[in-house]
Amino acid sequence: MRAMVLEGRDSPLVLRERASPQPGPGQLLLKVRACAVCRTDLHLLDGDLPGIRYPIVPGHEIVGEVAACGTGVASTLGTRLGVPWLGWTCSQCRYCLAGQENLCDQARFTGYQLDGGYADFVLADARYCLPIPESIDDVHAAPLLCAGLIGFRALRMCGDARRLGLYGFGAAAHLVAQVAISQGRECHAFVRPGDAAGIAFARQLGCTWAGGSDQMPTTPMDAAIIFAPVGSLVPTALAAVRKGGTVVCGGIHMSDIPSFPYTLLWGERSLRSVANLTRADGIEFMQLAGNIPLRPTIETFPLENANLALERLRRGGLTGAAVLVT
Numbered sequence: 001m002r003a004m005v006l007e008g009r010d011s012p013l014v015l016r017e018r019a020s021p022q023p024g025p026g027q028l029l030l031k032v033r034a035c036a037v038c039r040t041d042l043h044l045l046d047g048d049l050p051g052i053r054y055p056i057v058p059g060h061e062i063v064g065e066v067a068a069c070g071t072g073v074a075s076t077l078g079t080r081l082g083v084p085w086l087g088w089t090c091s092q093c094r095y096c097l098a099g100q101e102n103l104c105d106q107a108r109f110t111g112y113q114l115d116g117g118y119a120d121f122v123l124a125d126a127r128y129c130l131p132i133p134e135s136i137d138d139v140h141a142a143p144l145l146c147a148g149l150i151g152f153r154a155l156r157m158c159g160d161a162r163r164l165g166l167y168g169f170g171a172a173a174h175l176v177a178q179v180a181i182s183q184g185r186e187c188h189a190f191v192r193p194g195d196a197a198g199i200a201f202a203r204q205l206g207c208t209w210a211g212g213s214d215q216m217p218t219t220p221m222d223a224a225i226i227f228a229p230v231g232s233l234v235p236t237a238l239a240a241v242r243k244g245g246t247v248v249c250g251g252i253h254m255s256d257i258p259s260f261p262y263t264l265l266w267g268e269r270s271l272r273s274v275a276n277l278t279r280a281d282g283i284e285f286m287q288l289a290g291n292i293p294l295r296p297t298i299e300t301f302p303l304e305n306a307n308l309a310l311e312r313l314r315r316g317g318l319t320g321a322a323v324l325v326t
């Protein structure tokens with residue numbers, strides 16, 4: 001099979017021919033149909049995440065079909081499943097026992113500690129695979145598996161906020177905006193200053209307002225989610241939410257947050273991050289995605305052009321999500 005492999009820090013992915021892996025007990029071998037490209041993949045390439053062991057195949061937004069089952073797994077060949085970022089948890093630590101498996105001390109993540117979906121085939125623990133709504137095709141379903149899911153978890157951390165700010169309007173935000181609007185919330189999109197295409201995209205999706213992240217809303221917001229990996233947006237977003245409001249950081253990595261006056265946090269404003277996902281999030285979100293239904297905006301790339309897709313994401317040159325197809 002073909003795989004796009006990360007062999008070291010700060011180097012592009014390399015196309016390699018590998019033997020297809022065999023599923024072990026509890027595992028499925030999936031033939032990859034589509035795999036979306038996440039900003040976390042860029043952080044992996046840049047060595048921003050701790051403990052990367054090379055070589056590793058990135059990709060954690062995988063839509064595949066069951067090609068073989070390991071012992072103890074009864075899945076019909078050809079069944080379509082999603083493989084998300086959360087690939088394995090210990091089921092024993094205090095977090096797993098408390099329903100917070102997203103924080104598991106021993107968790108293993110797809111496309112980071114486990115080879116991911118930038119390949120023709122991938123292994124996955126059957127217990128962590130997710131059903132995909134029938135109404136959404138492979139390439140449009142792929143971005144739901146991280147961008148959609150993390151966005152959904154971040155939105156939930158915003159409680160019943162009606163006026164919602166979204167900083168960074170890429171793969172995750174354009175899906176959260178659709179969920180939030182379907183729930184009757186108002187979305188305000190803050191894009192890179194000067195990004196006219198980003199503003200137009202946000203307006204087209206139904207955002208009430210869209211403008212540069214250097215602009216302040218005329219009325220303070222109830223909550224804001226920061227998807228851009230830019231620490232200086234934290235004080236900016238805190239200044240834009242009302243007393244009692246929440247700012248959620250949705251990314252796995254962010255540049256340092258500059259110091260800021262305590263008055264920005266005062267007034268019972270909350271600042272928090274969102275980490276990973278639980279299987280319960282995944283099942284709930286996939287149902288919701290099928291019901292709304294979510295309409296991801298995507299651009300497809302052949303698997304072997306993964307480096308091009310990553311560079312487009314880095315430069316902010318994508319509208320919506322990049323999806324690799326095999």
Ligand SMILES: [Zn+2]
Pocket residue numbers: 089090091092093094095096097101103104105106107
């Ligand atoms: Zn655990």
Ligand SMILES: [Zn+2]
Pocket residue numbers: 038039040041060085146147
């Ligand atoms: Zn991701």
